[in-house]
Amino acid sequence: MDEEEYVCSFCKCYSFLSRYVCKKSGKVMCLLHAGAYECCDSKESDRYAGAAHDHILSLRMTDKELKAMVQKVVDRAKLPEAWAQKVDDYLGQEPRPSLKILRSLLNEGERIPFDIPQLADLKRYVERCNEWVEEATIYITRKQQNRAKGKPSRKKSTVAESDERDKELRNFENMQKLLATADEIHFDCPEYKTLREREADINDFKAKAVAICMGQQHHPRSTQEIEEVFELGKGLNIDLPELENLEKLLNHVKWLDEAHTRPVHLQTLQEVDVFINRGLEIGIPETNPHILRLRDARTQGEYWEAKAKEIMSVENVHYQQLDALSKQAAGLPVTAETLARVDAILKKQREAQEKILALYQQSKNPDFRSRPMYKDVRDVMASLEELNNKPAGTVDLEKEQRRHEDWMRRGKKLFGKANAPLHILHQHMNLVKERNDACFELRDKPRMPVEPSSREHTPELDTKNNFPDVFCLCRRPEAGMMIECELCHEW
Ligand SMILES: [Zn+2]
Ligand SMILES: [Zn+2]
Ligand SMILES: [Zn+2]
Structure with a gap:
């Protein structure tokens, strides 16, 4: 519609919510001048009555709608005040206001598009509380942090810094100061409760520790x-x-x-x-x-x-x-x-x-074949030299050893080998035994003198099957150079 149609023909005022239109002349009027103003040739009373339906009064909205709208505006206008009242009421009734509620109040206040003077105060207050909670959280969660750390990759300076910080956090007085600050700020939050509980635990421990330390002399604990x-x-x-x-x-x-x-x-x-x-x-x-x-x-x-x-x-x-x-x-x-x-x-x-004892016992065995060998005794005696000591029984065994050596010496003398070493005696004894065996050989039967079978070769000895020809005095087979017997002329 044109703006013309909203402007009163008489006073030129803008008729937004209601207007009066004359169908006869097409003129528009505001409610102040409707009817009174001569828009056409109808009678004034007819213009007011609108009986002929040639004059129309139109309204943009009903009264109810209008009132509701007005109320809405009024309410909106009251919001800052209502909010401030709510804050005042809460702070007035609660000696230790809860940070959670304060935060939601702040949030609510910030959403009101109006510069409320109390809002800035509340914001400062909540920020202070938030800072406190941040610090308190470090105290509360430090336990877990401590367990998680231990990574050696950190730089020295940061380690020193964190050590310094850790020391501060390990200080009970700092924790108590923090709690006192919360009392001063005058607010409540779960972290405060947790920290107070920790404080109580610490005090409880302190009391127990003191009781144990003081009482140990008279009532020692396990x-x-x-x-x-x-x-x-x-x-x-x-x-x-x-x-x-x-x-x-x-x-x-x-x-x-x-x-x-x-x-x-x-x-x-x-x-x-x-x-x-x-x-x-x-x-x-x-x-x-x-x-x-x-x-x-x-x-x-x-x-x-x-x-x-x-x-x-x-x-x-x-x-x-x-x-x-x-x-x-x-x-x-x-x-x-x-x-x-x-x-x-x-x-x-x-x-x-x-x-030594075993050897000594063994050497007393009546059966000389069961007695120990000379070499065994000599080895044991030699091992004693390493020990630097003569255990009991050594002297007896030594005596036995000496007896044996005397016997051997006599044997050597007997066979004319007094100064020869043992292995020469052994060799000699074997020779004697061989000669003896040859002399007492039973297969050597009496027979007529014979010539050696060959002059060139010494025949192979085959004592098992064929007894070889043996000769004259030595009763031995042909070997090397043979000398003829003067009597029997046998070799
Ligand atoms: Zn007017
Ligand atoms: Zn008219
Ligand atoms: Zn002879």
Whole structure:
């Protein structure tokens, strides 16, 4: 439609919501001038009545619609005020307003397209709370972070930085300060509750730790109990003097437990030494009976060690002493290697002794064929020289050996080989035996003298089947150069 059709013909005002149109003249009027203004030749009363339907009053909307619209506008206009009222009401009724509700209020306020003076204040307030929550979250989640870290790829400076930060976070006072700040800001949130619970846990642990440390002299707790509380404290991941004290106490108690339960003679000298030093390091006093007892055992062990080394170093080892030392070692902390060396020597010695005894017994056997061979005895005697010692029975066996050697000497003399070595005697004895066998050969029957079968070759000996021709005095087959007998002329 044209603008013309909305403008009052009389006053030229814009008639948007309602207008009056004269069909006769096509003129438009506002409601102030409708009827009164002479738009056509109809009577004024007729124009007002509109009875002839030639004058029309048109409305853009109903009264109801209009009122609703007005109400809407009014409501919209009231929004900032209503919001501010809501905020005031909430803050007024809640001594510790919840951050969650504050945040949603802020969100709501920000959506109102109007510059509300209270909004900026609320925003500042919520931001402060958010900052606090951020910091509190670090305290709360630090446990998990600690477990996850340990990657060595980080740079030194950042490690130092994070260590510094970690130290701050491990400080209980910082945590308490943070809680105090939340009280000051005056608001509530789940993180605050969590942090307060942690604080309560820490205080609870502190009380327990103090009770244990103070009461240990009169009511000593079991190691397990102390350890449980200590683990609890460690799990808090906070630096506390109470935790340090409890750790000291725990180390003490554990050391004492160990001192009670670990028999000193079942430990090596080194272990005892380490154990004493560990005790002194964790602050066990030098006058502690366990320290005194262990030190005494250590001194004895060291003395044993020196003694064992001394005995083993001399040329003729004194076995009775060594044996006594070996027995003594069962009740002392000693070096495992030294004891092994001592026992090895003793074992060798015992073995040699057993061998000697066995050989001696064997040499007394009535059946001389069951007696030991000279070589075996000589080998054992030679091995004794390595041992630097003569175990019991050696002298007897030596006597037997000498008897045997005397017998052999007599044999050598008998066969004219007094100065020859044994293998020459052996050779000679074999020769004698052979000659003897030839002389007493049963197959050698009396016969007429014969000539050797050949002058050139020595015939192959075949003693099994064919007894060879044997000759005159030596009763041996033809061999090398033969000499004719003057009497029988046999070879
Ligand atoms: Zn008008
Ligand atoms: Zn008219
Ligand atoms: Zn002859």
